[in-house]
Amino acid sequence: MHDESLFLQAFIYLAAAVVAVPISNRLGLGSVLGYLIAGVVIGPFGLRLVGQEGEDVMHFAEFGVVMLLFLVGLELQPSRLWRLRLPILGMGGLQVLATALLVAVLAIATGLAWPMALAVGLILAMSSTAIGLQSLDEKGLAKTEAGQSAFSVLLFQDIAVIPILAILPLLAYEKGVSTGHGPELNPWLQALMVIAIVTGIIIGGRFLMRPVFRVIAATRLREVFTAMALLLVIGIALAMQQVGLSPALGTFVAGVVLADNEYRHELEGDIAPFKGLLLGLFFLTVGASIDFRLLLERPWLILGLVLALVVAKLAVLLALGRGFGLPWSQTLLFAFALAQGGEFAFVLFSFAGKAKVLPDALTAVLVAVVAFSMLLTPLLLILNDRWLQPRFAVPAEERQADGIDTSDSPVIIAGFGRFGQIVGRLLLANRCPITVLDHSPTQIDLLRRFGWKVFYGDAGRLDLLEAAGAAQARLLVVAVDDPEKALEIVALAHKHFPALAILARAQDRRHAYALIRQGVSVIRRETFGSALEMGIDALKLLGIRAHRAHRIAHTFRQHDEAALQEMARLEGDDAVVIARSRQLTQDLEQLLQSDGDNTAADNDQAWDVAARQGLSQG
Amino acid sequence: MDTPKRILVLFAHPALHKSWVNRRLIRALGDLEGVTLHDLYEAYPSFHIDVKREQALLLAHDVILFQHPFYWYSSPAILKEWQDLVLEHGFAYGAGGTALEGKTFLSAITTGGQQQAYCRSGANRFAIRELMAPFEQTARLCGMDYLPPFVIHGTHLLREAGQIDPYVRAYRLLLMGLRDGTLRWDGLGEDDYLYHNLERVLPPSPVADHA
Structure with a gap:
């Protein structure tokens, strides 16, 4: 059947690619040469598998x-x-x-x-x-x-x-002789159609x-x-x-x-x-x-x-490269790529x-x-890489930094809902360009109307992260709603872009534990910050002075975040976890109370001591 | 020779991105052995100073150095907060407060004004040493040896890298001398301070400098 030969051909081509390209890459020859050589091997002058x-x-x-x-x-x-x-x-x-x-x-x-x-x-x-x-x-x-x-x-x-x-x-x-290329058209009509299309x-x-x-x-x-x-x-x-x-x-x-x-x-x-x-x-x-x-x-x-x-071709390209002011290293690369x-x-x-x-x-x-x-060509490029470029190594590096396009933003924000937007706005307000990925079409529409640059897509896909510039970016902010999705994105980014620093939004404590165990460096629980702020408001309304309330909350945060890190790594059954958690809460209470008591005592003592020694610190 | 001294540089600058001179000084310290640089605004962006950690740092060093710009005849706010919280009764002074006794203290400051401005007839009316009296007294109350301050004046006029280089070199030499215990203080008068008089303090054979 016709299908069978099609499958057979597809099999041969795919097998040739799968075998030859990794070998070629391993040898540092690049995929193009790998494909070309594989083609020769399966071709009429090699194994005669295709022809x-x-x-x-x-x-x-x-x-x-x-x-x-x-x-x-x-x-x-x-x-x-x-x-x-x-x-x-x-x-x-x-x-x-x-x-x-x-x-x-x-x-x-x-x-x-x-x-x-x-x-x-x-x-x-x-x-x-x-x-x-x-x-x-x-x-x-x-x-x-x-x-x-x-x-x-x-x-x-x-x-x-x-x-x-x-x-x-x-x-x-x-x-x-008729050329037989494309339909014969009246040139005017053709021009018109070109413009129309x-x-x-x-x-x-x-x-x-x-x-x-x-x-x-x-x-x-x-x-x-x-x-x-x-x-x-x-x-x-x-x-x-x-x-x-x-x-x-x-x-x-x-x-x-x-x-x-x-x-x-x-x-x-x-x-x-x-x-x-x-x-x-x-x-x-x-x-x-x-x-x-x-x-x-x-x-x-x-x-x-x-x-x-x-x-x-090399002669013309080299002359052009130099004529248009490219440095030597870039001129060589340009010429060898097109010769x-x-x-x-x-x-x-x-x-x-x-x-x-x-x-x-x-x-x-x-x-x-x-x-x-x-x-x-691939051989010439290897020659250029190994023999010619090292001679220009230093200027090449300096120039390359110039040439790299800065339109790629250093920050990718995955998920641009209630959470990601705030992160993004702060960055943009400081003139830091961001690339935003979101997978809700209605959300994107809305944001576009407000003039945001937002792209549609699921950040859990490797190709999409790549297209968004994950290989060049410095930070990835994972701010999606779905906690499972967030873990998926983190795992993907860790695996394929190890240089990318990840900042993740955690839905709750459990989610934070999972993120910590995945090795995410910056984790923020989505409600923790604002709940803490409200706690400060409550303390103030109860008559505690604002600065003290603020400091108490800060101590609370530090303690809680340290506990979070510890608990995330705590192995064992629920009983162990619950016991440790109770202990940590008690520690915190003690700390906060003793802090309050001591401040007053210290001040008194300081004054006393100074007076006793006949010194004034005032 | 004595064992080398460990130096703790407590650095405070709220807008380091605007300060050429302090950036250069900080960078020159990075690779010095025996010197711990502690950037307070970076460590405590919301002023919530970890007292236990700071006290442990103090205990682990022999020379305590405040490096900061001279704001309103004093330090930037965080360094005052640091003093208020860390130099506790019972730790730094008072009954049982002997943790800092015998250590050495000095300041390294930068001022926008020229040296001439810091005298009776100048805009600031007082000499630097007079204005630094609170730091000096704090050090003494804590039982530390107070050294004259290292001062860089007229930072607004230091625009070129070449103009800053001598100060950076001098600062490195000073810290290396402090670390190795090779400085001689006897030649220095009451009202003097460092940099301009540095050659009187440094040992006769110049220390090898790799700045």
Whole structure:
């Protein structure tokens, strides 16, 4: 049956990933190289487990890049995108132009006609978004200057695909061949549709999605939300393909539009695993599609071309990095991350083949060259890490601190009801930015109306905590209503973000014990503080002077909190616990009473003593 | 040589984030062996001083040093509260109050005003040593040896790190000298105080300084 072969294929791909990636990670090579090597191993030149269908799978897997761009968009508020306009247009534009010209000149030098040389140059100017961004992200370098620059260049390339697709048919050596790419449309009509769809994405994202998300979130069915998120991404990708635009670009725009949305973290958490799997699949298929036969037949030609491509791209990128004022260490990282052919090259080469721009023999060689250059990237990055970066170690550290984006807030507050709000307001009043997670849609609505930045989501989910920036944050305030949930979040955070300091709201004594046993450093019982305040009020109304009442309450608090810590660690049956608890209460009473008595006596004595010795302290 | 003395620095500054000089002084103490820095405003943000703990700290040290800015001719409020609560009858003075006897006491203070302001013709009319009389008498009543104060004047004018460096160095030398028992007090007059006269106190061969 058809299903069976599908399952078998899925099994092979998944097994390859599960075996190869951990090994590669353990060896410090990163996941991308692991996937690529696994692809080679299961491919036609390895174990021959997969083969002919590779092309189709690759097209499917390219959807991972679309999701990647959606997620990148989600991280990028419009204001930040605007701030990046100079690197996008300047660096990106110059990179594409300079690389295209350099490669074209080299191609002409090897005897290619200029239209072919130009087509090759334009296509090879593309770098791999999947490899570049994934590698940087994995090393935690996405938000450094190099990471931002690499992203800018890749984004420009995504945009540049559209005009390149338009220019390529003009370079054909046989005129009058239909390209067969996308539906043939009247250019005016097409332009109109592009504008309509992009406007639709922006308006829909701004105004329509919020109520839709709210309705879906209110069902409290997580899979429906996931389905909605996938539907959104796939829908946009389809619409973009209809008008001949890059789906990645469309979902990127959608991501940017939704970056301010309160459901952003939830969307991120839902899409991220799909993106990861599809990108992995994409790398696997790239590995499997590498034509080793061609390499065996003409090894020097292929290797020479790979080397020439990588060196040419490196030269342009290094010049750009320095030209735009990046320090050397960042320039190197930026250049090595992007010195490869991109996944768009595969699309564009097949398009160029059909449009009779390039002969098939040439595209076969170049596709292999691009694939090899991708294989080379993780190795180049390792080379950069191990050999080149240590030379810049000190300046690199200083610069990196500059480059890290400060938009990530140092405090995450989980649960923004009666309790969390007060914590959050105090922090905000002191200009400390906070990220808030809450799982009640109505609550979020209300808070949004008051101008709060609140995100929908269940903080008990690892992916969501990650999306909220738990890896970079310093504090996690667990202020949710549900005591079980609080314990769950604490356990999760302890396990995955050991550096994160946790402040937890305890519902009652028992809950506080459980939190203490989990090793939470700061615990506040939710009613203890205000009840104590009221106790002070009562003492004052009974005639005790305010300062004394205040001090009594303070002593009470200290004693009670010490007892709480002790009781939490007390093993034994109820009888032991109750006995100890009674003892501690008695101790406290004695302490408070003796304190009151002694104060008066001391003062008398002090005066007496001073008088006796003929000294005055007054 | 004597066993090194243990020094307790009771530090009080309610707005440390605004005080350059005190921050630098505090930081210079951090790695000194035998010196315990006790930041009172940090330990007791609501002034609820733990008397038992404070008394235990006093017992465990030989030299008691108050470090604080000079507010209204005295210390910031928490240090007064500390004295009122910790220096109990029967502990620090009075019948059976011998816990502090034989220990050494001194103050390290910072003032905004210049030294010239602290004299009969100056804005403050009294010399620092006169204004510090309550501290001196407190120390004496507790049976402690009172040393002249270490004073840094004109902190408002100390803007550059380079201007503060000599004071920081001197403070470290003073504490090391106190710890190792190498200071000589005989050359110092009644009204003098430390820093400007530090060279008269320090041992002839300068102590190695790693500040």
